[in-house]
Amino acid sequence: MPLLTVPSVVYFDVNETMLDMSQVKSAIADALGNNEDLVPVWFSTLLHHSLVDCASGGFHNFTEIGAAALVMVAHSQGIQLSMEEATNKITGPMTSIPPHADVKESLIKLAEKGFVLVALSNSSQHGLEQQLANAGIAPYFNSVMSVEHLRIYKPYPQVYEAALKKMKISAQQGLMVAAHGWDVTGAKAVGMQTAFVERPGKMMYPLGREPDISVKDLNELTATLLAM
Structure with missing residues (x-):
């Protein structure tokens, strides 16, 4: 129409x-054991929890939620990441x-x-x-x-x-x-x-x-x- x-x-x-977003996806895959299949899972988790924040009356910026989502997806794969490590993985690629x-x-x-x-x-x-x-x-x-x-x-x-x-x-x-x-x-x-x-x-x-x-x-x- x-x-x-x-x-x-x-x-x-x-x-x-x-x-x-190719370089961001590469950085995310690298943090997840070079598994590119997990990049869409990370992005879906990011979007999901941005809406969880909205629905529950909270708010964190996209970088914070992105880092938290990366920690969660990594955990599901037996990979341990701190919030600081996850934030560092995202921040540089996201701004360039x-x-x-x-x-x-x-x-x-x-x-x-x-x-x-x-x-x-x-x-x-x-x-x-x-x-x-x-x-x-x-x-x-x-x-x-x-x-x-x-x-x-x-x-x-x-x-x-x-x-x-x-x-x-x-x-x-x-x-x-x-x-x-x-x-x-x-x-x-x-x-x-x-x-x-x-x-x-x-x-x-x-x-x-x-x-x-x-x-x-x-x-x-x-x-x-x-x-x-």
Whole structure:
């Protein structure tokens, strides 16, 4: 199904959607006995416990939860890691992730055409700003938003509602772009337009809300937006 209107603001998820997580996955696999099959388990555990925090009224930043998830997955494999060791394994790679090949050119084209671009991430504010700066794409964003000040994670509706309020637009005027089905579903639930990016190995949640458009990469998304 096509986008209904040209969005006033395009919100981008960051990790995996824009940034290539390969080196982070390598670091995680290395910590887990060089077992790459455990990397998706680690990421699922990270996401799961971010929502456990939300549901139980607690909050830890993504690095802390990521380290805790790594300790837990390691423990399941008989590998003993301290929280300090796990944090050190994650912190360096997470802040120096390169962008996917299609990202920078797409952001430049959209910015040149006057689209308002926003980074919206579960990463901490400091970590997010480091990520975008180190990836060389920070200058193309009009705003950089972390969930940290809300103390609640995507896909909770409060995150998207706060992002819309900050940019002073209605839900239908915002487009959420993500390579995660849960992110698309969360944005769609509050009435935003959505675009799912089909990064390798990623697919929509079959029981989730259908995205308005599904694209193979940001080049295709950009072509779609510029043609509207």
